[in-house]
Amino acid sequence: MSGNSTYKTTLNAALLTGYNPSVHPGQNYDRQLLNINVSFSLTKIQTFDELASAFTITGVFKVTWHDERLKWTPDTYYKLTNTHFKQKEIWTPPFVLSNSYHNIDLIGNGDMPVKLTHDGTVDWFLPLKLSSSCDADVTYYPNDEQICNLEILPWGYTQKHIKVTVPSSSLNPDEYEQNPTWTLVSISQYSYKAPKLGFGIIITLRRKPLFFIVNFIMPTVFVSFINMMVFLLPAESGERVGFSITVLLAIAVFLSTITTILPQTSTPQMALLCYLLVAQIGQSLLIMLCTIFGLRFYLRPTKEPVPRWIARLTSLASACKNPSNSNVHPLPENTVTVLSNEEPGDVCKDADNNVPDFVVSWQLVGKSFDSACCVFFLLTSIICNTAFLVVMCA
Known part of the structure; x- marks a missing residue:
């Protein structure tokens, strides 16, 4: 040019x-x-x-x-x-x-x-x-x-x-x-x-996803596992109900935060994270109800006898947890004794047979109920969180 x-x-x-x-x-x-x-x-x-x-x-x-x-x-x-x-x-x-x-x-x-x-x-x-x-x-x-x-x-x-x-x-x-x-x-x-x-x-x-995993996913998963720790708090502390309500509110806050950053649409479907949080809120409600129900065992009058079917379940759970605990204890007036002629090693084999000699009190019923709830909700949390991570990362 x-x-x-x-x-x-x-x-x-x-x-x-x-x-x-x-x-x-x-x-x-x-x-x-x-x-x-x-x-x-x-x-x-x-x-x-x-x-x-x-x-x-x-x-x-x-x-x-x-x-x-x-x-x-x-x-x-x-x-x-x-x-x-x-x-x-x-x-x-x-x-x-x-x-x-x-x-x-x-x-x-x-x-x-x-x-x-x-x-x-x-x-x-x-x-x-x-x-x-x-x-x-x-x-x-x-x-x-x-x-x-x-x-x-x-x-x-x-x-x-x-x-x-x-x-x-x-x-x-x-x-x-x-x-x-x-x-x-x-x-x-x-x-x-x-x-x-x-x-x-x-x-x-x-x-x-790193920012969102650190700030949303990990806290949500951690809170779901902290939630069941309510069953490990001593009943005498008086903090169980307050703890369960606090965790429930924390999960609700996470859900409200997620809904503010996601579109309000159901097409093709909502975020799987919302389903996880809803499931955890439902689990928290059940944990709170179980906490209130379990505290009633600790507050039962000492003179009120333990029903035989509850005593059987409690003694069976305790024996399965610790088979060596088969000694016969003194029978207080507020307890029920379940007699058994089976060996300690056969306790968990046949639930219909009698269990070893064991003293059952309402406090022991409460502790067994707490242990069962803790194990159950731990398993449900592991299943829900694992399924969510597998589907999300697939």
């Missing part, structure tokens, strides 16, 4: 003489469609708002086409091989983002420069910021993966006028700047088939 600004001014003035930017290029509209090559280069993922279903990115939009009205001979115009116009001075494809989150406006700025080559090739490089609608699937939150599709159409034109071509389905991510919250899994583009005209960009994202 040679010449100077004066020569380029003369060239631009000559090219725009009689030029109408409202008319799209083409020498024969009936026989040859105007071919427009499009590509997109992603530079950054700005935000992905799950609550608002809004997805915002920045990138460079490259569009190339041929305008026969803007051709010239370099030798005639001082060896100039290319020049620049403003977007509003020549015809440019009226692209719009059809699934825009905000208003649907034409892409581009009227003062944006457009490069023109002497053979009529127009190169339109347009840096832009796109905000589209993208419904979030938070089923496996925080290990979720999102797929967003941006639809770009040439507004006002049909396949009888122009043809949109995508040179390559894969896009080069070299210019992409890493996002602190999302990992770019893949990005591709495609052109629509008849009768639809335009092209689309598919972006697949995966959330970086």
Whole structure:
């Protein structure tokens, strides 16, 4: 390229003489469609708002086409091989983002420069910021993966006028700047088939879960195991009911926090984490009820006898826990003795046989009930949390 600004001014003035930017290029509209090559280069993922279903990115939009009205001979115009116009001075494809989150406006700025080559090739490089609608699937939150599709159409034109071509389905991510919250899994583009005209960009994202695991998942799992420690507190402390209520409220706070950062939708389904928290709230309610019910054993009058079926269960549980404990103790007036002629080693083999000589009191009934509840809720917590982690990480 040679010449100077004066020569380029003369060239631009000559090219725009009689030029109408409202008319799209083409020498024969009936026989040859105007071919427009499009590509997109992603530079950054700005935000992905799950609550608002809004997805915002920045990138460079490259569009190339041929305008026969803007051709010239370099030798005639001082060896100039290319020049620049403003977007509003020549015809440019009226692209719009059809699934825009905000208003649907034409892409581009009227003062944006457009490069023109002497053979009529127009190169339109347009840096832009796109905000589209993208419904979030938070089923496996925080290990979720999102797929967003941006639809770009040439507004006002049909396949009888122009043809949109995508040179390559894969896009080069070299210019992409890493996002602190999302990992770019893949990005591709495609052109629509008849009768639809335009092209689309598919972006697949995966959330970086470490922050959410440390701040939500781990505390939730820890609280579920702390919850059953209420059965290890001494009944005389008077803190059992208060402890169980406190843990219940803590899990409810976690649930309310999760619901504020997730979309209020059931399609395709709610987050599995919400189901886990609801299950843990139900477990906490049962633990609180069992705590209140178990304290009644400790507060029974000492003169009230223990029913024989409760004594059998209690002595059986105690003997299974400690088979060597088969000595006969003095029988207080507030206890029931269950006699057995079986050996201590046969206690757990046949629940219908008599158990070893054992003194059963209401306090022992309460301790056995606490042990059974602790083991039961420990197993349920392990099963629920393990199932959630396996499904979420699968």
